[in-house]
Amino acid sequence: MLLKALLLVAGVVALASAEKYDGYKVYEVTPTTAEQIETLTTLSEDADKFDFLSLSRIAGDSARVLISPEIEQYFKNILEQKNISYKLEDSNFGRSVNTEILENRLLRQLKPYSGTGxxxxxxxxxxxxxxxxxxxxxxxxxxxxxxxxxxxxxxxxxxxxxxxxxxxxxxxxxxxxxxxxxxxxxxxxxxxxxxxxxxxxxxxxxxxxxxxxxxxxxxxxxxxxxxxxSQESSSTRLWRKTRQPVTINGKTCYGTDPNRNFDFHWLGKGASSDYCSITYAGPTxxxxxxxxxxxxxxxxxxxxxxxxxxxxxxxxxxxxxxxxxxxxxxxxxxxxxxxxxxxxxxxxxxxxxxxxxxxxxxxxxxxxxxxxxxxxxxxxxxxxxxxxxxxxxxxxxxxxxxxxxxxxxxxxxxxxxxxxxxxxxxx
The missing domain is CATH 3.40.630.10 (Zn peptidases)
Structure with missing residues (x-):
């Protein structure tokens, strides 16, 4: 009961503090043809604009994608042109992620680990x-x-x-x-x-x-x-990479996708050379x-x-x-x-x-x-x-x-x- 009461407070805080993801939405899309799968695959290659949280090459498998308000209509237009089924899963991603972060913090306080057992x-x-x-x-x-x-x-x-x-x-x-x-x-x-x-x-x-x-x-x-x-705040919750900075021409971006950083066909397909990308393979x-x-x-x-x-x-x-x-x-x-x-x-x-x-x-x-x-x-x-x-x-x-x-x-x-x-x- 205490946790539920605290989470009600969390919801109020979240409404007032959407931070980085204010206005972001999560859509579920379901391709049913090879052409539709290729359309989504092409979009997913621009991983920093279209954050596909999952994407299968199997027809009928649903995928979820996080969309900013700036590209929402553009994204929906593409889906409609290609007759790809979609539905809105979360209309206020900022609020949802804020609530989750606060819940995690509260549970740490309510259920601490003593270091034994x-x-x-x-x-x-x-x-x-x-x-x-x-x-x-x-x-x-x-x-x-x-x-x-x-x-x-x-x-x-x-x-x-x-x-x-x-x-x-x-x-x-x-x-x-x-x-x-x-x-x-x-x-x-x-x-x-x-x-x-x-x-x-x-x-x-x-x-x-x-x-x-x-x-x-x-x-x-x-x-x-x-x-x-990723546990610090709602703005960092979807962080994927490591935290080592890379600076090029005075601009710094943080982190490399560690699962693209191994020296076996390094920087091949599915890995990015863009040091700000979420699938960045690293400088070496x-x-x-x-x-x-x-x-x-x-x-x-x-x-x-x-x-x-x-x-x-x-x-x-x-x-x-x-x-x-x-x-x-x-x-x-x-x-x-x-x-x-x-x-x-x-x-x-x-x-x-x-x-x-x-x-x-x-x-x-x-x-x-x-x-x-x-x-x-x-x-x-x-x-x-x-x-x-x-x-x-x-x-x-x-x-x-x-x-x-x-x-x-x-x-x-x-x-x-x-x-x-x-x-x-x-x-």
């Missing part, structure tokens, strides 16, 4: 709180958990991996490498990574089969600076300290690594290489089999339908991504898991949905992990 699923946690949880796990389960500082973000935040074992002391096991929080605004990604960590460590008896011949290495928040920045490959950390993790474990899994949102997809081309790898059948195990498990558990396929086949080209890089580096199974949409614009499942989504996601991760241990036993 398992993180809850009632709200989103800061990167510092997540690191504190990792520290607590290492202290409580020293025989099965080890931590390693693997680097720092541009702004100096500590990036830690947690390695989870069954405590038998055997070396040379296969490895599943998982990360979350590549894109700052995708808060449900770190939340799902943290929940998976908790299941592997604190529900060990139920998941011992996943740890018999495998170690799990997890980096819960890759883009720590962007993740924290691996220009971001955060992507260097992931690169080094991939190479550290490439000889033992079997599955690389990076958690994103949104769309309900299990995506495998390639992302830079429409061609499929020779092992596409193996990739599809493992991905389908996760999708089937989720469907049986909650009814949520995931689509399994190549990144380019389902969403279009996105060169320079971590899953392609890990695959070519030696991980035979490499996935981007796009979690389900939530909230008004897809990236914002409300705090009340966190519990449901992280548990559902774990079911899929567990099923894929189980299939991997069966297909790739320890040599």
């Amino acid at each position: 398992r993180l809850g699923t009632e709200r989103y946690y800061t990167q510092a709180e997540i690191n504190a949880y990792l520290d607590d796990l290492a202290a409580r389960y020293p025989s099965r958990v080890s931590l390693k500082v693997v680097g720092k973000s541009y702004e100096g935040r500590i990036l830690k991996t947690i390695t989870i074992t069954n405590g038998d002391g055997r070396l040379g096991k296969n490895v599943i490498l998982m990360d979350g929080g590549f894109h700052a605004r995708e808060w449900i990604s770190p939340a799902s990574a943290v929940y998976a960590i908790g299941e592997l460590v604190e529900n060990f008896e139920e998941n011992a089969d996943l740890l018999l011949d495998y170690d799990w290495v997890v980096l819960p928040v890759v883009n720590a600076d962007g993740y924290e920045y 490959a691996f220009s971001e300290p955060e992507t260097v950390v992931v690169r080094d993790l991939i190479h550290t474990y490439s000889e033992r690594g079997i599955m690389y899994l990076t958690l994103h949102s949104y769309g309900s997809y299990v995506l495998y290489p390639w992302g830079y081309t429409s061609e499929l790898p020779e092992t596409a059948d193996d990739l599809h089999e493992v991905g389908l195990a996760g999708a089937d498990a989720i469907k049986a558990y909650s009814g949520t339908k995931y689509t399994v396929g190549s990144s380019t086949g389902l969403l279009g080209e996105a060169a320079g991504a971590s899953d392609d890089y890990a695959f070519q580096a030696g991980f035979p199974i490499s996935f981007t898991m796009e979690l389900p949409r939530g909230g008004i614009y897809g990236f914002d499942p409300p705090a009340s949905s966190v519990d449901r989504l992280v548990k559902e996601t774990w079911v899929g991760i567990r099923a894929m992990g189980k299939k991997v241990t069966e297909k790739y036993p320890l040599a």
Whole structure:
């Protein structure tokens, strides 16, 4: 009741403070033909004017796009000319995002993390709180958990991996490498990574089969600076990139899309050379300290690594290489089999339908991504898991949905992990 009362106040504040997104609207569009899909794909290439929060290459799949008041009529004219179905999802995006930010702050005050015990699923946690949880796990389960500082973000935040074992002391096991929080605004990604960590460590008896011949290495928040920045205010809520500035001819723009910054077909299709774009690939490959950390993790474990899994949102997809081309790898059948195990498990558990396929086949080209890089580096199974949409614009499942989504996601991760241990036993 207290939270509801406080949120009523939040609504009043939000009405008076729409900030950056005053007048912005969210539309849902549904293409039904290949021509309509290409029209939307072309619009999406101008990512800073048309912020497509999702866009599939499958006819009938709805997409959501954030539109400024200046281009709203232009956008609607194009949709009507091409007979693309659309509907208004949110007529006051500024108010909605303000309310969400304030709710997040209030929940932190009402449900603080003490630094001991398992993180809850009632709200989103800061990167510092997540690191504190990792520290607590290492202290409580020293025989099965080890931590390693693997680097720092541009702004100096500590990036830690947690390695989870069954405590038998055997070396040379296969490895599943998982990360979350590549894109700052995708808060449900770190939340799902943290929940998976908790299941592997604190529900060990139920998941011992996943740890018999495998170690799990997890980096819960890759883009720590962007993740924290996206929680500061409504004007930063949709921040996607890192926070390292780039200055050209006296003009400064901040950040690089870390999932376009890997040195495998870097600056190919789906990546931008415009340093102010939300899909900017960076001034050079691996220009971001955060992507260097992931690169080094991939190479550290490439000889033992079997599955690389990076958690994103949104769309309900299990995506495998390639992302830079429409061609499929020779092992596409193996990739599809493992991905389908996760999708089937989720469907049986909650009814949520995931689509399994190549990144380019389902969403279009996105060169320079971590899953392609890990695959070519030696991980035979490499996935981007796009979690389900939530909230008004897809990236914002409300705090009340966190519990449901992280548990559902774990079911899929567990099923894929189980299939991997069966297909790739320890040599």
